[in-house]
Amino acid sequence: MKQDFVFWHMLSSLIVTHEYRIIHISPDHKEVWLEGLGNKQAPIIRMYRYDLDWSTWLQRDMEKTAFQVANFRKQLRKSKLSAVNIYVSTYPPVDDWEFRLQEPLEKNKATVNSVVVHEGNLEHSCNRISNLIGKEVKVEVENEDEEDLHHLKQNVLDASARAIKKEKELFQFGKPLFTYLFIAVQVIAFFILEMNGGSQNTETLIQYGAKFNPLILEGEWWRFFTPIFLHIGVLHLMLNTLALFYLGTAVERIYGNIRFLFVYLFAGFAGSLASFVFTPSISAGASGAIFGCFGALLFVGIAYPKVFLRTMGMNILVLIGVNLTIGFAIPGIDNAGHIGGLIGGFLAAAIVHLPKHIKPLPRILGLLLAGALTFYMLDYGYNNENPYTQISQAESLLQKGEYDQAYDMLIPLEEQKNEYPEVLFYLSFIDIKKGRINDAESRLVDVTALQPDFHEAHYNLALVYLELKKTEKALVSIERAIEIEPDGANYENLRSEIIQSLDSE
Numbered sequence: 001m002k003q004d005f006v007f008w009h010m011l012s013s014l015i016v017t018h019e020y021r022i023i024h025i026s027p028d029h030k031e032v033w034l035e036g037l038g039n040k041q042a043p044i045i046r047m048y049r050y051d052l053d054w055s056t057w058l059q060r061d062m063e064k065t066a067f068q069v070a071n072f073r074k075q076l077r078k079s080k081l082s083a084v085n086i087y088v089s090t091y092p093p094v095d096d097w098e099f100r101l102q103e104p105l106e107k108n109k110a111t112v113n114s115v116v117v118h119e120g121n122l123e124h125s126c127n128r129i130s131n132l133i134g135k136e137v138k139v140e141v142e143n144e145d146e147e148d149l150h151h152l153k154q155n156v157l158d159a160s161a162r163a164i165k166k167e168k169e170l171f172q173f174g175k176p177l178f179t180y181l182f183i184a185v186q187v188i189a190f191f192i193l194e195m196n197g198g199s200q201n202t203e204t205l206i207q208y209g210a211k212f213n214p215l216i217l218e219g220e221w222w223r224f225f226t227p228i229f230l231h232i233g234v235l236h237l238m239l240n241t242l243a244l245f246y247l248g249t250a251v252e253r254i255y256g257n258i259r260f261l262f263v264y265l266f267a268g269f270a271g272s273l274a275s276f277v278f279t280p281s282i283s284a285g286a287s288g289a290i291f292g293c294f295g296a297l298l299f300v301g302i303a304y305p306k307v308f309l310r311t312m313g314m315n316i317l318v319l320i321g322v323n324l325t326i327g328f329a330i331p332g333i334d335n336a337g338h339i340g341g342l343i344g345g346f347l348a349a350a351i352v353h354l355p356k357h358i359k360p361l362p363r364i365l366g367l368l369l370a371g372a373l374t375f376y377m378l379d380y381g382y383n384n385e386n387p388y389t390q391i392s393q394a395e396s397l398l399q400k401g402e403y404d405q406a407y408d409m410l411i412p413l414e415e416q417k418n419e420y421p422e423v424l425f426y427l428s429f430i431d432i433k434k435g436r437i438n439d440a441e442s443r444l445v446d447v448t449a450l451q452p453d454f455h456e457a458h459y460n461l462a463l464v465y466l467e468l469k470k471t472e473k474a475l476v477s478i479e480r481a482i483e484i485e486p487d488g489a490n491y492e493n494l495r496s497e498i499i500q501s502l503d504s505e
Contacts, residue, residue: 006117007049007088008152009139010129015160018135020045022160029153037076038305042133044072044083052089052116055097062105062114070110084132085114092118173355174256179248182229182264183241186286189229190237200233200487202282210284211272213392214399217382224276228268230284240286247293254300259352263345266370267292270344273374275337277381280391280422288337292345294320299349303357347373387413387420394426403430421450425457432464440464448477455484462494466501474498 011032014020020034034045046065052058065085073081097116104113113132117125122139129137189208190199197204206212209226216223231237252260271288297316324338350366353359380386390409397406407430413423424443431440444461447454458481465474478495481488 003051003088003090003117003119004049004149005152006122006139007047008149008156010086010088010117010137011047012152012156012159013137013139014045014047015156015163018133019163021163039133039135042082042084044069044081045086045133046083047086047088049088051091052087052093052097052118055093055095055100058087058093058097058116059100062100062112063107065114066105066107066110066112069112070108073108073110080109080111082111083113084129085112086129087114087116089116089118092116092120171250172253174253174260176249176252177257178261178264179244179252182248182286183244186229186231186237186241186244190231190234193230199231199237205230205232205282205284210282211275212282213276213280213388214396216276217389217392217396224269224272225265227272227284228265228286228289231286232284236285240290243290244286244293247290247297251293251296254354255296255349255352256355259349259355260296262352263292263296263348264289266348267295267341267345270347270374271337271341273377273381274340274343275334276388277377277386278336278388279334280388280395281334283334283337285334285337287334288341288344291320291323291338291341292348295342295345295347296349298342299346300354303354343373344370387416391420391422391426398426398429403433406430417446418450421447421454424450425454425460428457428460428464432460437464437467441468448480453484455481455488458484459488459491459494462498466494466498471498471501475502 011034014034014036015022018036018039020036020039022032023035024033025031030049032047034047035043036045037043046068048061062085065083069081069083072083093116101114101116104111106112115125115128115132117129126137126139193199193201193204193208196208199205206215208230209223210230211223211227231240248260248264251263255263268286268289271291272283275283275288294316298320301316320342324335326333347366347370351363351370353363353366381389383389390413394406394409397403397409407427410423410427410430413420414427417424424447428440428443428447431437431443441461441464444457444464447457448461451457458477462474462477462481465471465477475495475498478491478498482491482495485491
């Protein structure tokens with residue numbers, strides 16, 4: 001019975017004190033597998049209450065355990081995994097056995113250190129276990145009877161059950177409601193766009209609330225929110241709807257309906273704000289808000305790091321990394337909005353915190369930081385010294401036909417053409433309107449060299465070449481524009497006109 005107490009006291013130390021969780025327990029409660037992924041030194045522990053006889057049996061069981069740990073490694077998708085295998089026995093094996101434990105067993109990048117705990121080496125084996133897992137495991141067995149053993153077992157099992165229940169409650173606090181509502185809204189909004197000019201039509205997008213810097217600068221602040229529900233093309237809608245379905249439902253279950261509503265809308269606002277500050281182009285989509293869901297899940301990692309790492313942590317980090325990498329690698333993706341949404345979602349989650357968490361300090365800090373960043377970004381975005389603000393104001397002047405004022409605003413930025421190639425594009429547009437065709441040609445050539453996928457620049461360059469009687473170059477430019485954007489308005493018509501011009505020559 002003494003070794004039974006040793007077995008359960010060790011389990012109590014690991015489960016109650018060091019927060020390992022039971023992932024498998026045999027029907028007779030003699031074999032227990034524990035998981036503690038927060039402990040990198042020993043994330044897996046196997047404990048076995050068995051009175052050993054021969055060391056050959058011990059060797060076979062150790063090899064079987066190493067094979068199981070290797071399977072755990074594959075399931076957890078880890079490059080390597082360490083485990084501690086503990087036998088609690090009344091006596092050691094009757095033959096020579098210690099040499100079998102001197103070196104860890106390794107199998108398929110899984111490493112298993114085994115320890116035999118018996119009546120004669122309790123203190124020594126506890127010290128070895130403590131060294132292997134990096135946490136103190138101390139066992140003090142007094143004169144305890146069978147009833148005490150029963151209570152000890154029950155306390156350990158109850159503690160494990162409570163931990164599992166608490167974990168499940170974390171992921172099942174609420175039922176998705178607003179996620180489905182947002183999906184419905186963005187699908188309805190998409191059909192409205194399609195019925196009124198098309199979701200890829202710039203004028204339609206601006207009319208229905210896309211992020212358009214010139215109008216935001218003129219006071220249409222609601223464009224920080226309306227882009228969340230608009231999408232450019234059916235593929236854009238499908239990808240964001242699918243992402244929202246999986247991520248949104250997960251976040252709404254964890255945070256509850258009202259908290260999720262705040263997180264999603266604030267993240268969407270933060271994404272639009274970042275896009276406004278750092279990107280002059282028109283944009284729309286729920287991507288910023290969806291990245292906010294990633295941010296909210298990252299906050300779960302701050303509040304419950306062990307649960308986060310054990311459940312979804314690595315998958316979330318990989319998804320964020322992959323999506324940001326794609327955003328930087330593929331032209332036309334508004335990565336500023338993605339990063340803004342990610343930060344906004346994290347800060348919004350800090351403000352509302354997780355359900356049943358009364359922690360005012362983190363919430364106050366989150367509120368202060370979110371407020372400070374929002375104020376700074378708004379101030380910088382509306383500041384005339386911000387190059388993107390100047391570009392947006394110039395674009396607004398161009399739409400009003402005030403070319404001279406727009407030209408004066410853009411010329412100082414021409415020196416930074418490598419960073420802001422769109423400046424050259426707008427200047428070339430003014431050159432065309434003013435009849436300075438050669439200047440327009442020079443600037444458009446520079447634009448297409450700096451930003452090869454700028455299809456509008458290739459189209460305008462084709463027009464300029466046609467005007468300059470450089471028909472073959474015009475054909476090359478318009479074909480490049482069509483290659484980048486096959487559905488570009490009037491692109492095919494211009495190509496046909498150029499081909500007819502070549503034929504007539």
